[in-house]
Amino acid sequence: MVIASLFKALCLSSCSSPLQVVRPSGKKVFNVRRYGAKSDGKTDNANAFTNVWKSACARSGSSKIYVPKGTFYLGGVEFIGPCKNQIEFVIDGTLLAPSNPRDIKQDTWINFRYINNLYISGTGTLDGQGKQSWPLNDCHKNTNCPKLAMNRWDNITQQQNGTLNFFSVHHFNITGVTVTAPGDSPNTDGIKFGFCSNIRISNTNIGTGDDCIAILSGTINMDISNVKCGPGHGISVGSLGKNKGEKDVNG
Template structure:
C-alpha cells in the first residue's frame, strides 16, 4: 500500500548501536560534552545531534558520535552523507520522540540519506531496557539512497504507516528484525521498498496489519528468506500499475518462509487501468502456509476499496513466475488464484510440488483466468479446477 502522508500516532522502538565498517580508532563527538545536549527528556536533541553528525561527517579521519546514558527528546533527524571518512553513532541512552504528532512536519522521524558503507546493529535484547527510541510518526525509519549497508536487530512496534521504507538503495541487508503492529492497522507494511537493487531481508519476524513485505516498482535482484510473517497481508509484489512510468520489477526470490493467519500468502498485485509495467523472474519457494486465506495469488484486478477503473484490464506484463514446494493450510477453499490480465496474459507461470489443504469441509480449489500454468510434481489442489471471480478485488 502507498502511504498517506498525514501525521498519525505510532510508537517506534529502535534499539540501535551504529557502527562504521572501519575498526580504526575514531575521534569522538559527544553530544552532551561538546554540543550541549541535555539528558532531561525535555530538551530537543535534534540540533546537538545534527551538529555532531555534521562535524563527524566532515572529519577526514574515522569518527564517532556519542549519545551518553540518559533520556533525550528527539523531534526528528535527517542524517545525510556522503561523509569523508567512516562514521559511527554510539547510542548509550534512551531517545524519545514528542508525544504530539503535530510536532512532525515530515513523514519520517529518523532518516538516513546518501550514506555509504555503514552498519546499524542493535544491542542485545536482554540489555536494552534503558536504551530505546520511541516516536510517534507515520514512517518509523527511512533509508534513502543508501549503499552497502547492514541493518541488524532492529525492533519496530505499532507504526501507523510503514515501519521501514527503503528507497533508491543498493546492496543492503536487513537481518534479524522484529516488526509488530495490530492486525487491523492499515498501511503498516513491515518493510516497503522501491527503486532499489541488491536488497536482502533475512531471518526476520513480522507481524503487522498490512503486507509483511511489499515490493514496489524498480526493485531488482532481491532475496527474501527465513521470514516469519503474520498476521498481515503476506509477502507481496506490488501493488503496481497505478502510476505512470513505473520501472520493472525483476529478479526476486522469496524462500524458506512461514506465513500464518494472513489474508494472503505469496502475492503479486497489479491495478486495472492504462498504466503499464513489467514483472519478471519472481520465484516463491519452500514456503509454509498456516491458515492463510489466499495462499497463492496473482491478482491483476487489484482494486482496494473499489477505487479503480473496473472495466479496464491491467497493462502490467507478468512473466517467468514460479511457485515451488509450497505447503500448508488455506483458510478458504480457493487456495490458488491466478487472475491475469486479458490484454496481457501471464506468461511462463510455473506450479511445482504444491500441497495446500482447506481447513474446512470443502476441498481446496484453484482458479485461473488468462493463464495456462506449467505444472510438475505433486499438485493439490488441481490447477485451474475452480470457477474464476470476475470482479476486482475489494480488499487491500
C-alpha cells in the same frame, strides 16, 4: 522498532564481491551527550544529533556516533551526506518520536540521505509512538487527512540496517531487527523498498497491521531468509501498476 545489529556492512554499488562485514578501525567516537543531548524523554535533541552528525561526517577518518542508554526525544532529524568517511551509528538507547504527529515538522521522522558506507547497530529502540497517530490515518475517507511521518533512507549505499522506508538504497543488509505494531494498526508497513537493489534481509521479526515487507517499483535482487511475519499481510510485491513510469521487480 528494536535495533539489534540493525544493518551489517554493505558493499559499494561498484563492488562485485559478496557482501561482507567491514568494521571501521581507528574510529573517533562521537557521544551525543557531549553535544548536549539529554535523555530526559522530553528535550528535543534534533539539533544536538544534527551537530553530532555534521562533525562525524566531516571527519576524514572513520567515525562512530554513539547513543547511550536513556530516552532521547527527537522531533524530527535528517542525516545528510555525502560524508568523507565510513560512519558507524550505534544506538543503545531509545529514540522517542513526538506523541502528537503534528509536532514532526517534516515528512519523515528520521531520514538518512546520500550516504556511502553506513553501519547501524545497537540494542536500542526507535519508538514512533504510533498509537497516538493511527486514529488520524483515515485517508480512505478523508481527503484532508494529515500526512504522517515515517523513517526514510534515501540514496544510501553500503549501509546496514513503513516503519522503515528505503528509496534508491543499494547493497545493504538488514539483520537482527524487530518491528512491532499491532494487527489493527492502519498502513503500518514494516519495511518498504522502492528502486533499491542487492538487499539481504535475515533473522528479523516483523509484526504490523499491513505488509510486513513491501517490494515496490524498481526493486531488484532481494534475498529474504529467516524472517518471521505476523501479525500482518506477509511479504508483498506491490502495489504496482497504478502509476506511469513504474519499473519491474526482478530477482
